[in-house]
Amino acid sequence: MAEIRVESLYKSFGDFTAVKDSNFVVENGEFFVMLGPSGCGKTTTLRMIAGLELPTSGRILLGGNDVTFKRAAERDIAFVFQLFALYPHMNVRKNIGFSLKCQGMPQREINRRVDEAARILRIEHILDKSVSGLSGGDRQRVALGRAIVRQPMCFLMDEPLGALDSEFRHLMCGELRGLHDRLKATTVYVTHDQVEAMSMADKIAVMNRGVIEQFGPPQEIYAKPASMFVADFIGSPPMNFLHFHAGLPRGAAEARLGDVVVQIPTLHEDVAPRDLALGVRPEHIAFDDNAPLRGSVYGSEYLGTTQIVTVNTPFGQIKARTKSTGEVKPGEKVGLRFASSRLSLFDKVTGRAVRSALHQGAAHG
Amino acid sequence: MSGASTAHSVVEPSAATKRIAAFLVILYAVITMVPLAWIFATAWKTPPDSIAYPPKVVFDPSLEGYCNLFTTRSRQTQDYIAELGPPQGTCDTVTRQREMVIVGPSNYVPRFINSLIIAFGSTFLAVSLGVFAAYAFSRFKIPLKDDLLFFILSTRMMPPIAVAIPIYLMYREVGLSDSALGMILLYTAVNVSLAVWLLKGFIDEIPREYEEAAMIDGYTRLQAFFKVVLPQAATGIAATSIFSLIFAWNEYAFAVLLTSGTAQTAPPFIPTIIGEGGMDWPAVGAGTTLFLIPVVVFTVLLRKHLLRGITFGAVRK
Ligand SMILES: Nc1ncnc2c1ncn2[C@@H]1O[C@H](COP(=O)(O)OP(=O)(O)OP(=O)(O)O)[C@@H](O)[C@H]1O
Ligand SMILES: [Mg+2]
Numbered sequence: 001m002a003e004i005r006v007e008s009l010y011k012s013f014g015d016f017t018a019v020k021d022s023n024f025v026v027e028n029g030e031f032f033v034m035l036g037p038s039g040c041g042k043t044t045t046l047r048m049i050a051g052l053e054l055p056t057s058g059r060i061l062l063g064g065n066d067v068t069f070k071r072a073a074e075r076d077i078a079f080v081f082q083l084f085a086l087y088p089h090m091n092v093r094k095n096i097g098f099s100l101k102c103q104g105m106p107q108r109e110i111n112r113r114v115d116e117a118a119r120i121l122r123i124e125h126i127l128d129k130s131v132s133g134l135s136g137g138d139r140q141r142v143a144l145g146r147a148i149v150r151q152p153m154c155f156l157m158d159e160p161l162g163a164l165d166s167e168f169r170h171l172m173c174g175e176l177r178g179l180h181d182r183l184k185a186t187t188v189y190v191t192h193d194q195v196e197a198m199s200m201a202d203k204i205a206v207m208n209r210g211v212i213e214q215f216g217p218p219q220e221i222y223a224k225p226a227s228m229f230v231a232d233f234i235g236s237p238p239m240n241f242l243h244f245h246a247g248l249p250r251g252a253a254e255a256r257l258g259d260v261v262v263q264i265p266t267l268h269e270d271v272a273p274r275d276l277a278l279g280v281r282p283e284h285i286a287f288d289d290n291a292p293l294r295g296s297v298y299g300s301e302y303l304g305t306t307q308i309v310t311v312n313t314p315f316g317q318i319k320a321r322t323k324s325t326g327e328v329k330p331g332e333k334v335g336l337r338f339a340s341s342r343l344s345l346f347d348k349v350t351g352r353a354v355r356s357a358l359h360q361g362a363a364h365g
Numbered sequence: 366m367s368g369a370s371t372a373h374s375v376v377e378p379s380a381a382t383k384r385i386a387a388f389l390v391i392l393y394a395v396i397t398m399v400p401l402a403w404i405f406a407t408a409w410k411t412p413p414d415s416i417a418y419p420p421k422v423v424f425d426p427s428l429e430g431y432c433n434l435f436t437t438r439s440r441q442t443q444d445y446i447a448e449l450g451p452p453q454g455t456c457d458t459v460t461r462q463r464e465m466v467i468v469g470p471s472n473y474v475p476r477f478i479n480s481l482i483i484a485f486g487s488t489f490l491a492v493s494l495g496v497f498a499a500y501a502f503s504r505f506k507i508p509l510k511d512d513l514l515f516f517i518l519s520t521r522m523m524p525p526i527a528v529a530i531p532i533y534l535m536y537r538e539v540g541l542s543d544s545a546l547g548m549i550l551l552y553t554a555v556n557v558s559l560a561v562w563l564l565k566g567f568i569d570e571i572p573r574e575y576e577e578a579a580m581i582d583g584y585t586r587l588q589a590f591f592k593v594v595l596p597q598a599a600t601g602i603a604a605t606s607i608f609s610l611i612f613a614w615n616e617y618a619f620a621v622l623l624t625s626g627t628a629q630t631a632p633p634f635i636p637t638i639i640g641e642g643g644m645d646w647p648a649v650g651a652g653t654t655l656f657l658i659p660v661v662v663f664t665v666l667l668r669k670h671l672l673r674g675i676t677f678g679a680v681r682k
Contacts, residue, residue, distance in 0.1 A: 083574060098579070
């Protein structure tokens with residue numbers, strides 16, 4: 001068990017920079033998730049931590065030791081690959097025990113450790129089967145078994161649930177988190193699925209084009225997105241953006257969008273006149289006929305206890321999440337009231353959130 | 366394909382189509398088997414039967430072909446034969462009926478052993494070298510990789526006869542002519558290009574994650590190669606070995622040119638089996654029949670892999 005520290009890590013493939021100035025610390029026993037769209041450099045970062053790829057520059061420390069240029073075998077980490085990489089020419093037991101065999105462990109001890117891992121993962125009944133006939137979920141468990149049997153310093157997992165169908169993925173999410181709570185092993189988990197990330201992580205790093213846009217606990221990432229990218233990537237439906245042009249002084253507590261005045265969290269910095277975007281989560285919108293921002297209902301999506309109502313406003317389409325009891329009809333005129341303490345203000349040029357009472361000095365990444 | 370859906374399935378061929386297909390396959394098999402069957406039959410004929418016209422399909426089987434294959438004989442007078450003791454073994458009897466006596470073993474067995482050594486030796490070398498080269502080409506960044514691969518393949522583009530004379534002169538100069546080592550090196554050189562190309566395709570298909578997983582688990586790259594890559598490349602190795610072996614086993618042109626005595630292989634030897642008054646066809650038939658056995662056995666042993674391998678990795682997994 002150990003802390004993972006990544007310092008100004010860069011990785012280039014020729015002219016293309018896959019990872020730019022990555023910095024983060026995964027504390028001992030933490031479940032850390034790297035989240036981002038396809039091609040943003042998640043796998044590349046993970047492979048560098050594992051020692052499968054050498055960084056162009058930067059440092060990686062595992063448990064305080066600089067391992068940047070050490071071979072994968074010397075790092076004492078376990079890696080779960082997206083496609084599991086179970087050796088097809090070995091049965092389940094041999095697959096799980098493969099790494100122990102390398103350490104020259106006596107066969108009795110290997111068997112004991114494999115049996116224990118199998119018990120934790122509840123796969124005792126398939127130990128002597130060939131891996132080729134296994135279902136996706138069982139393969140997943142065998143891959144995990146291969147990782148936990150070694151009792152490594154930390155686990156690295158690259159979209160380990162990516163190959164499973166969505167129903168099963170949900171189940172495995174719970175199992176994985178349960179396993180982590182029992183083993184308390186430092187884990188780095190890569191995914192592009194925000195639901196997986198939000199439900200499992202202690203901390204999340206949201207990546208975009210090789211850059212970590214925000215690093216923090218899931219609640220913080222959701223409530224205080226540090227950039228428009230994060231605000232847009234997290235949440236379903238994502239955050240609404242109301243685009244406007246204004247300059248605002250430090251201490252301002254309201255924004256003027258055309259002739260509509262919206263209360264916002266007190267700003268902690270000056271904003272020179274520029275293009276801005278006001279970010280509102282759908283659940284922070286309520287219908288209020290007295291509200292100054294008005295629009296007409298375009299349609300609604302029924303989700304059981306809640307519904308997503310799409311409203312056309314002068315600032316573009318806005319999606320609101322409301323109780324499904326209040327019925328709305330297309331074409332109906334509605335007023336929209338925002339929960340003002342939850343609003344984010346973004347500089348549209350840089351995409352960064354403006355510092356405010358909500359985003360306390362949040363200059364992340 | 367489930368049985369129930371057969372009747373209306375658009376994918377499953379109809380019963381009639383299948384019957385026609387089966388008929389054509391059998392017909393083709395029969396046509397290709399005729400020359401082989403003729404060779405097997407000839408091996409059991411007597412020399413007069415083997416050149417009888419019209420050809421004899423029904424005949425009394427005789428061991429004369431096999432006896433002649435393994436022995437050298439000389440003609441003797443009847444008086445001389447009469448003075449000899451009782452014949453020892455079938456071949457003695459058969460030979461004496463032709464007024465001849467066995468004077469010693471023929472060269473067939475040593476030639477056959479030469480073939481075994483040279484074909485299996487060169488196959489082993491070509492596949493071993495090929496699998497390492499293919500792995501390197503598949504996994505590492507190599508400068509001018511594509512050019513190198515093309516260069517390797519280009520060695521097979523010219524007809525062997527184009528290089529036969531230079532090789533003959535070279536071998537004579539360095540003392541490799543008529544040596545098993547020379548032939549092994551030559552066949553290895555020819556087969557290694559095939560091996561690299563075939564095996565590279567197979568190794569490309571093995572996800573790198575397997576080796577990476579092994580390397581994270583503490584194995585070195587070489588250990589990962591032997592424990593993880595090689596077992597998964599078994600299909601390709603089997604297919605490549607068979608192709609290499611068949612080439613080296615059957616090769617005739619170089620063998621004729623470069624071997625004459627000690628290192629001569631079976632292919633150039635078999636046609637030189639001359640009997641009295643022309644070719645000894647039963648002996649040739651017998652020699653050819655026996656010559657087929659090693660390749661057949663080898664192929665049957667690796668057949669399981671070959672059937673999967675012959676698709677060149679397209680439907681592996
Ligand atoms: N060996 C390589 N050579 C060249 N480019 C590479 C290499 N590996 C990755 N890349 C590029 O680096 C970028 C990041 O790749 P990476 O695999 O880290 O993305 P990812 O975030 O894991 O995406 P995904 O969700 O699709 O797995 C991609 O644009 C990819 O094309
Ligand atoms: Mg990836």
